[in-house]
Amino acid sequence: MSDGRLDLRSDQPPLVIVVGSGGVGKTTLAAAMGLESAAAGRDTLVMTFDPSLRLKDALGVSAASEDEEIAVPTAELGSGAGRLDASLLQAGRTFDRLVERYAPDAAARDRILGNRFYTHLASHLGGILEYMAVERLYEVASEQRYDRIILDTPPTTQAIDFLEAPERIVSFLDSGALQIALRPWFGDSGRLRATSGLGFVGKGLERFLDRIVGLQLLRDMSEFFRAFGPLFDGFRERADKVRELLAARDTVFVLVTGPGETRIPDTLFFARRLREAGYRLGPIVVNRVHPDFGVVEPVVDGAAGDGVELFRWLGASHRGGLAELRRLLPDDQMLVALPVEKDEPTDLRSLHALGARIQAQLEGAR
C-alpha cells in the first residue's frame, strides 16, 4: 500500500501515471523516473506518447516499433540495474488495431473496416488514443512482466481529459443507447422500418435524428453499430477493469505543472478532481522553475541589463508562484520543484541525473 507515496527506489508503487496539461514536460519526467527506477534494480517499463525526436532516439523507440516494448540500453546504470523498456503509442491507426484485435472473425472485421461511417469518422472518435493507452496499460500490467510501469499520458489541453476520455468513448460505443436508437429504424436487411417501440420520446427522437442527421448517416451508423456489436461486451468489461487498476491503492498519480501563479488554478483543480475521483495523488511536480538570483546590481550595458532583469523577474515570479501553491495545498501534499534545465535532457545520462534529483527530493520531503 503506498497511498500516494512515491519511492522510485523501492518496489512501491508498481504503477505510476504521469498527468498534466500539454507542454509541461511529462514525457521527459516519465523517462527520467524510469531510469532512476531501473537503476534501483526494478524492471521498469516507460509507456510514452509524444516524445521529442531526440528523446525517441535516446530511448530507441520509433513509429516502426509502435506497440512493442523496446529494451533501452542501460549499461551505464551499473551492474545492479533492472531492465528498462520503453514503448511508444501513436494516434493514426489505433482504432483499426483495436478492431483487428477484438473482432471475432475476419468477416466481422471487414464489415467494420469497410463501413462508411467508420472510414470517415469513427477513427477520429475523440478519446480513442486515451482509450488505447489504458487498454494497453491494462494488458501489460496483467502480464506482470515488470516491477513498475510508468505511464506518460497523451498530450491534452486539459489534464483531466485523459481520465474522462475512455469513459466517454465506451459510453458512445456502448451497445445500449445507440443501438436502441437505431434498431427500430432499420431491419436486418438495412431497410427503413416504420414501427417503433420507443413511444412518444422515441418518436420525437426519430424525427430529430431524421431531420438533423439524415437517413444515410443513420443507415451507416446502424450498420456500424451492428457490426461492432460482438466487440461491445469486451469493451465495457475492460473499461471497468482499467478503472479498477487506476484506482488501486498502489497506483500513484504524479501531477506535472509549470511554474508561475497563472498555472495554480489548473493545478488545484486537477488535484482536487483526482482525489474526488478516488485516485491516489502522489507528488505534484512543478517543472522548469527559474532559479532565484536575488537582487542583481544594476548593469551598465542596456541589452545585458534587460536580460538580467528578465531572469530576475522570472526567478522572483516562479518563487512567488511556488510559495502560493504551497500555501493553497493541504500540508501533507508533497510538492517537488525542478529547476529549469539548460537544455531539455534527452540523453540517458542526463535523464538519469534528473530522475535521481526527483528521487532525492521525494526522500528529502519525507
Added chain:
Amino acid sequence: MSLFDRLAARRLIVVTGKGGVGKSAMTAALGHGLAARGRRTLVLEVDPRENLHQLLDVPPSGGDAVEVAPNLLLQNLKPRQVVDWVVRKQVKIEMLVKRVQQSPIYHRFVEGAPGLKEMAILGHALRLVRGETPGVDAVDTVILDAPATGHGIYLLTASGLFSEAIGEGPFADMAREVAEFTADADATGVVLVTLAEEMPVQEAIELRQALEEKLDRQPELLVVNGVYPALPAAKVADAANDATDGAPEELLDLWRHRRAVNERELARLERRWSGPRVELPLLPVDRGPALVADLGGLLDEALAALDAEEGGR
C-alpha cells in the same frame, strides 16, 4: 496591403499551436489589433475553463457574446449550444425539443459523434460573420483560440469529413458550408503560435505539412513566442566575464544556454519554414491585460518590419 491588414481582412482567424505556447494571449492581442483597425472583432474561446476574459480584463462572459472594448467582443462557446440551436430550429415544437435534449441518447450522440463539435464551433463563427446570431450584430472577423495543435488540424478538416460522410440533413448542409469557408484562404486565416523549443517547433512544422496535404493551404503567419533575448556580444563566449556588471555567472550561464536552445530552433525554422514569421521576446510581465498590450505592440512592430523587408526586396 500590409500583412496586418491582409490578416484583418479575413473573416475567421484560427490561432493554433501546442499547449502552453501563449495562444490565448496572442488571440487577445490580435483581437485588440483588429479592433483598433476598425474591424468589428469577436474573440471566440471554446475551452470550458474560461481564461480569455482575464486577458481582456472583463468578468467571465458566461456563454454570451459580450462587448469588452470598442469593436471587440468576447464569447466562451460551448459547442453544445450550437448543436442545441440546430435542433431547436429543426424540431420547432418546444416540448419535443426538451424531450430530445433531455434524452441520454442525444447526449451521447452530441458528446461522441466525431467531428460534430468541431463543425459546430466553426459553424458558429460562420453565423457570426453573416450576422445570423440572434442578439449579436454581424462581426467582421472572428478570432478563434483553437485547441492545441493535434486537434487544430482536425478542427479544420473535420467538417469536410463530416459532410462527405453524411450527405443530407441540416448538419450536412452546415458542414458543407463550413468546409468551403475554411478551405477558402481569403476567408479563413491560420495563425500558428510556437516557442523556439524542440517540441513546439516540431509540432508547428508537422501542422504546416498537414495543412498542405489535407487542405492545400499554408498558415498566414507563424509567431515564435517567448524568445529569450540575445546576449550582448561580450557575454556570448563561455570565457569569464567582466565581473563589474554585477550579474552572477550562473545567471549568465543559464541565459546563454536557454538562448542557445532558442537559436538552434530558430535556425531549424529558418531552414524548414517559408512564409511570414515573427519573433516575440519573453517578457518580464505577468500573464494578464498588460502582457496582452505589450505583445500587441510588439506584434505590430514585428509585422511592420516584415512589410518593410518585403517592400525592400
